[in-house]
Amino acid sequence: MTLAAHDIRWSAARRMIVDGVTLTAEPGRILGLIGPNGSGKSSLLRLLCRLRKVESGVVTLDDRDLATMPRRDLAKRLAFVEQQASTEVQLSVCDVVKLGRTPHRGALASWTDADEEAVEAALARVDMSERHDQPWQTLSGGERQRVHIARALAQEPRELILDEPTNHLDIQHQLSILALLRQLGVTCIIALHDLNLASLFCDEIAVLHGGKVVASGAPPEVLTEDLIARVFGVAVSIREGASGRRHIEYLIDPPQMGTPR
Numbered sequence: 660m661t662l663a664a665h666d667i668r669w670s671a672a673r674r675m676i677v678d679g680v681t682l683t684a685e686p687g688r689i690l691g692l693i694g695p696n697g698s699g700k701s702s703l704l705r706l707l708c709r710l711r712k713v714e715s716g717v718v719t720l721d722d723r724d725l726a727t728m729p730r731r732d733l734a735k736r737l738a739f740v741e742q743q744a745s746t747e748v749q750l751s752v753c754d755v756v757k758l759g760r761t762p763h764r765g766a767l768a769s770w771t772d773a774d775e776e777a778v779e780a781a782l783a784r785v786d787m788s789e790r791h792d793q794p795w796q797t798l799s800g801g802e803r804q805r806v807h808i809a810r811a812l813a814q815e816p817r818e819l820i821l822d823e824p825t826n827h828l829d830i831q832h833q834l835s836i837l838a839l840l841r842q843l844g845v846t847c848i849i850a851l852h853d854l855n856l857a858s859l860f861c862d863e864i865a866v867l868h869g870g871k872v873v874a875s876g877a878p879p880e881v882l883t884e885d886l887i888a889r890v891f892g893v894a895v896s897i898r899e900g901a902s903g904r905r906h907i908e909y910l911i912d913p914p915q916m917g918t919p920r
């Protein structure tokens with residue numbers, strides 16, 4: 660067991676946003692978090708990496724209460740890639756990725772070969788080595804996203820939490836980033852909107868609806884026509900695609916393309 664939530668709750672503006680969630684991220688596996696807009700995915704991810712405090716329940720890392728762990732120990736283990744991370748400071752691409760090394764370095768420690776290798780390897784993994792010196796502010800949305808993923812990789816975490824990491828990415832980079840996460844063998848919890856990508860790349864899926872986990876398990880067990888209709892209000896047909904994998908087709912009437920059935 661690595662990261663787990665035990666009946667956790669969090670509210671805002673007198674509304675329960677995360678409502679008694681229990682889930683476990685199995686070591687080296689990818690847990691996908693899906694759910695409609697506003698279902699509580701980002702809020703839950705922020706609780707799981709202690710950016711917010713749970714009001715009740717407990718988050719554990721290897722059976723230790725996350726709330727009692729020293730921040731530095733936590734940062735050595737766990738990295739978080741936020742949905743719309745930004746920075747106002749003038750930094751180059753490589754400066755941003757270097758920030759990922761902070762938990763591994765003493766206050767006055769000099770920059771080591773190991774630090775440099777971790778940064779260069781992380782940039783290469785997200786296909787951004789050539790942008791090494793480009794000012795971060797001048798990057799496109801998708802390039803920024805990839806640099807933030809590189810920063811998290813440079814942190815060399817054992818647990819990686821990503822909030823819609825494919826958001827700004829073109830299809831090639833969506834596929835390559837998710838394939839990379841699978842190859843890393845790191846425990847991942849990823850919020851995703853694309854149900855086909857979730858089905859393809861996740862080992863387990865948890866479905867959030869109104870702040871509660873309403874289904875969890877292997878993708879074929881969870882992503883059914885009935886569940887998608889119930890939770891997302893969209894009719895789908897699930898069939899074997901050309902690759903032999905399950906494909907979720909959204910049923911839209913051709914004359915009014917865009918109007919769900």
Ligand SMILES: Nc1ncnc2c1ncn2[C@@H]1O[C@H](COP(=O)(O)OP(=O)(O)OP(=O)(O)O)[C@@H](O)[C@H]1O
Nearest residue numbers: 671672676694695696697698699700701702703850
């Ligand atoms: N600090 C806050 N104050 C008030 N409401 C909040 C706060 N944080 C989150 N919420 C509300 O909690 C609900 C869940 O938000 P959250 O961002 O966790 O959803 P989400 O599932 O990640 O949504 P999306 O798919 O749109 O990114 C939303 O209705 C949001 O408005």
